[in-house]
Amino acid sequence: MKHSVPRYWRSRRNLYRLEAVKCRNCSRVNYPPSITCRYCGSRNVEYFEINGLAKLITWTVIYSEPEGFEVFKPIIVGVVEFPEHGVRVLARITDVDSSELREGLVLEPILRKMSEDGVAGIIRYSLAFRPKMSGSK
Amino acid sequence: MNYLSSPELSVGIAGWGSYIPMYRLSVCEIARIWGFPPETPKNLGMEEKAVAGPDEDSVTMGYEAALNALRRAEVSPRDIGAVWAGSESKPYAVKPSASIIAEALGITPNTMAADLEFACRAASEALRISIGAVASGLVKYALVIGTDTAQAEPGDILEFTASSGASAFVIGPADNAAAVFEASYTYVTDTPDFWRRDGALYPLHTEAFTGEPAYFSHIVGAVKGLFEKTGLRPGDFDYAVFHQPNATFPLRVAAKLGIEREKVLPGLLVSKIGNTYNASALTGFSRILDIARPGQRVLLAPFGSGAGSDAYSIIITDKVLEKREKAPTVDDYIARRKVIDYASYAKYRSLIARLPR
Numbered sequence A: 001m002k003h004s005v006p007r008y009w010r011s012r013r014n015l016y017r018l019e020a021v022k023c024r025n026c027s028r029v030n031y032p033p034s035i036t037c038r039y040c041g042s043r044n045v046e047y048f049e050i051n052g053l054a055k056l057i058t059w060t061v062i063y064s065e066p067e068g069f070e071v072f073k074p075i076i077v078g079v080v081e082f083p084e085h086g087v088r089v090l091a092r093i094t095d096v097d098s099s100e101l102r103e104g105l106v107l108e109p110i111l112r113k114m115s116e117d118g119v120a121g122i123i124r125y126s127l128a129f130r131p132k133m134s135g136s137k
Numbered sequence B: 001m002n003y004l005s006s007p008e009l010s011v012g013i014a015g016w017g018s019y020i021p022m023y024r025l026s027v028c029e030i031a032r033i034w035g036f037p038p039e040t041p042k043n044l045g046m047e048e049k050a051v052a053g054p055d056e057d058s059v060t061m062g063y064e065a066a067l068n069a070l071r072r073a074e075v076s077p078r079d080i081g082a083v084w085a086g087s088e089s090k091p092y093a094v095k096p097s098a099s100i101i102a103e104a105l106g107i108t109p110n111t112m113a114a115d116l117e118f119a120c121r122a123a124s125e126a127l128r129i130s131i132g133a134v135a136s137g138l139v140k141y142a143l144v145i146g147t148d149t150a151q152a153e154p155g156d157i158l159e160f161t162a163s164s165g166a167s168a169f170v171i172g173p174a175d176n177a178a179a180v181f182e183a184s185y186t187y188v189t190d191t192p193d194f195w196r197r198d199g200a201l202y203p204l205h206t207e208a209f210t211g212e213p214a215y216f217s218h219i220v221g222a223v224k225g226l227f228e229k230t231g232l233r234p235g236d237f238d239y240a241v242f243h244q245p246n247a248t249f250p251l252r253v254a255a256k257l258g259i260e261r262e263k264v265l266p267g268l269l270v271s272k273i274g275n276t277y278n279a280s281a282l283t284g285f286s287r288i289l290d291i292a293r294p295g296q297r298v299l300l301a302p303f304g305s306g307a308g309s310d311a312y313s314i315i316i317t318d319k320v321l322e323k324r325e326k327a328p329t330v331d332d333y334i335a336r337r338k339v340i341d342y343a344s345y346a347k348y349r350s351l352i353a354r355l356p357r
Helices: A005-010 A012-016 B027-034 B040-044 B058-073 B097-104 B122-136 B211-230 B249-257 B261-267 B277-291 B319-324 B330-335 B342-348
Strands: A019-023 A045-049 A054-062 A075-082 A087-093 A106-116 A123-131 B011-019 B023-026 B048-051 B080-086 B112-116 B141-149 B164-173 B179-191 B239-242 B297-301 B306-316 B338-340
Touching: A005 A012, A012 A123, A012 B097, A054 A087, A054 A106, A087 A106, A106 B058, A123 B058, B011 B058, B011 B122, B011 B277, B011 B330, B023 B027, B023 B342, B027 B040, B027 B342, B048 B164, B058 B080, B058 B097, B058 B141, B058 B164, B058 B319, B080 B097, B080 B122, B097 B112, B097 B141, B112 B122, B122 B141, B122 B164, B122 B179, B122 B277, B122 B306, B141 B277, B164 B277, B179 B211, B211 B249, B211 B297, B211 B306, B239 B249, B239 B261, B239 B277, B249 B261, B261 B277, B277 B297, B277 B319, B277 B330, B338 B342
Parallel strands: A087 A123, B023 B338, B080 B112, B080 B141, B239 B297
Antiparallel strands: A019 A045, A054 A075, A075 A087, A106 A123, B011 B164, B011 B179, B023 B048, B141 B164, B179 B306, B297 B306
């Protein structure tokens, strides 16, 4: 096994769900979540889950993949923004050819396989983003 | 038997959801690659099948179907007291898929969670278990998931139909239900029609044996048991959904039971998406929930090799209308399609793989 199981386990909530914190002092949203507001330093923060649709800001296509990602190649990685919260997330983009991408494309988060540690090791799952499909709210 | 005392009557479907991956493989491609007679797809009633992408498996598909079901149920994940996933394509031989899905949906840690295996009807067994759990008060809501990236050996006749998809249901009290259970009945025997041994990559099946003594005998046994238990007759049902290993078996079993084909066709999806194994009949039923009117009665009869079948009588309620728009429909997923060739399918489903570096 080459992937760190404890590291994956510790980060699973952030990989599976878009958790952020809102500062009760300055009302700013912190993502990734932090127990201290990175804008005002207050520890008076509350956790919440970001839901809904995001917009594609920018992206790149990776052709030289790290080990464990071979089957996903080419890998599209993008910066997506949740306008309501001003939160930007770096994530994999899936179910789309890179030629179909454009700035402002509306995306939705979905759970996908992120990597596999060989045939016997851990499978890591994480949120990725795909173009919004008909019927999604 | 007085079925009006059945525990089913207090239990219903609070939310439903499905997931079908976007990739489609024309079954003519399979006939071309493996040298089948050109009429083989037509004989099976098949056009194309849904193929999970390289980053999908039964966990990710089950997650999305369950997310759609939760959106329609409008219940807090914390109110889910059991997550039961039926699959015969678990990513891990040992490590539950149900706990991964439960964690991702925010249901953990105060919940039961387990994977069930009974070929294509494990999720239906979960449905019956959940009826008991909710009716007894053991849990308020249970999440039932049927999900499969169905395996078939390349070149086997099964490859024409084995596909990928998932459906999920939030089972709870009848008063928040889009549909309520009226009665259910199960019929199980030891019948070796289809199996996959531990460590084997693909299932084997006894070709001529899969029809009469397995599929037909068990579905007929379950449905007739339901009829005898309730006094209901074929004419009492507006829709009938059966397990869909191909497009001909469900229509033939309907004819054996005296059910008109027009009642079967709205939930018969196999020709467009393939046989999604544990999600097969359940996705057909999910589409019925997408289109049915309040007051209509549905016969649902999943089947699993090994072998067994469950028959359910389900009545649609007024709440189906307000819940319907809260998540994508089965038709939304069927319409979202990208045709791929056999080479891409082979890569996506790990029929070919690079050697370890």
